[in-house]
Amino acid sequence: MFQAKVAVVGGGCVGLSAALALSLQGISVVVIDAGDTCAPLSDDYGLRVSAINHASEALFTELGAWVHMQAQRMSPYTQMDVRDKDSFAHIHFDSDDYDVSHLGHIIENDVIHRALIAQLQQQDNVTLLFNHAYKDIHQSESNVLITLDNGSPVMCELLVAADGANSGIRQRFNLPITFKDYDHHALVATVKTQYSNEQCARQVFLPDGPLAFLPLPDQHMHSIVWSCSPEQAQHYHSMSNEDFNKALYTAFDGQCGLCEVQSVRPVFPLTMRYARQWVKERIVLMGDAAHTIHPLAGLGMNLGLKDAARFAQLVVEPLTSKDGDLGRALRTYERERKLDAQKHIATMQGLKSVFAGSNPFKKLVRGLGLAAVNDIKPLKQLFAEQALGK
Structure with missing residues (x-):
């Protein structure tokens, strides 16, 4: 039998961050995941990347995982450039304007994952059960019993479901x-460009959806995320490399020069999900199991990491003190994190709506809106603080 204060089902970046945050505060943790720990880092850039803001960087630093990421590879971005293809709308942020060395980092999810595992493996109070799926879960007033697919039992006081957008635990407990x-699919790829990326995260809003060029450590390499209609995404996916390169150059107005795709071009459907209930007795949702959001602002990973950090802050005392009120801590977690997720989901929906299509009135509104943000310093400062995660 495995025993711990907390079991985390889901060995992705958010679940591992929660496990590490708890373990560093003396809470014993079991992590359960059906997948492998992690493969060796490929020479090729991974297709899944995240824009890590200052708040998430601070969390990773506190957890001791940031140094492991730095030892692998990451790309700081010092500028952000957002524009609308069909209007004069344009806004530009530069780290020098905010007395910071960078606005954030573009990091492959594989790099984050490996760094967290490396740090977790150094903790004596953590058990990593990769290549193990759960078969059954039962909870009582005082604990949760998880039965693994090999018959082994895991006993804990709290179960964190960080098992992704299609969370089996969320479905099992009817949350x-x-x-x-979103009526968008996202095409992702690694692209070599004629011009240097200049450590600038660029995004252009097209009538059918946003296209982002995110800088990678090699100055002529970008990770792209092209969100568009399902039909258009499949069209781009099925193109020859030569035709795709031309389409990419045209869509991005040649901002980065000629393009040369370096990878396959998988396509993923985009769906907003929001769990109306995040806690059920001793079961807690976190990360994509609780919310998914459009990638146009790169907030998904950062939102999940905020879940992990706040959860770890709130439950340590109730789990280590007889006088602690665990129920109250979980209700606070649910209330605060639901409110933050709601705010960001609504913001992304509003942005997607305003920038969608070629309606002349919409084009005027977004042109005037972005121009105002770019020219009015207090308003631009507010937007920058949101991007930095402050």
Whole structure:
């Protein structure tokens, strides 16, 4: 039998961050995941990357994982450039304007994952059960019993479900969810460009959806995320490399020069999900199991990491003190994190709506809006603080 104060089901970046934050405060943790720990880092850039803001960087630093990421590879970005293809709308941020060395980092999810595992493996109070799926879960007033697929039992006081957007635990315990199809699919790829990326995260809003060029450590390499209609995404996916390179150059107005795709071009459907209930007795949702959001602002990973950090802050005392009120801590976690997720989901929906299509009135509104943000310093400062995660 495995025993711990907390079991985390889901060995992705958010679940591992929660496990590490708890373990560093003396809480014993078991991590359960059906996948492998992690493969050796490939020479090729991974297709899944995240824009890590200052708040998430501070968390990783506190957890001791940041140094492991630095030892692998990451790309700081010192500028952000956002524009609308069909209007004069344009806004530009530069780290020098905010007395910071960088606005954030673009980091492959594989790099984050490996760094967290490296740090977790150094903790005596953590058990990593990769290549193990759960078969059954039962909870009582005082604990949760998880039965693994090999028959081994895991006993804990709290179960964190960080098992992704299609969370099996969320479905098993009938936690209600609201969802909306964004009617967008995201095509991701690694692209070599004629011009240097200049450590600038660029995004252009096209009539059919946003296209982002995110800088990678090699100055002529970008990770791209192209969000568009399902039909258009499949069209781009099925193109020859030569035709795709031309389409990419045209869509981005040649901002980065000629393009040369370096990878496959998988396509993923985009759906907004929001769990209306995050806690059920001793079961707690976190990360994509609780919320998914459009990638146009790169907030998904950062939101999940905020879940992990706040959860670890709130439950340590109740789990280590007889006088602690665990129920109150969980209710606070649910209330605070639901409110933050709601705010960001609504913001992304508003941005997607305003920048969608070629309606002349919309084009005027977004042109005037971005121009105002770019020219009015207090308003631009507010937007910059949101981007930095402050």
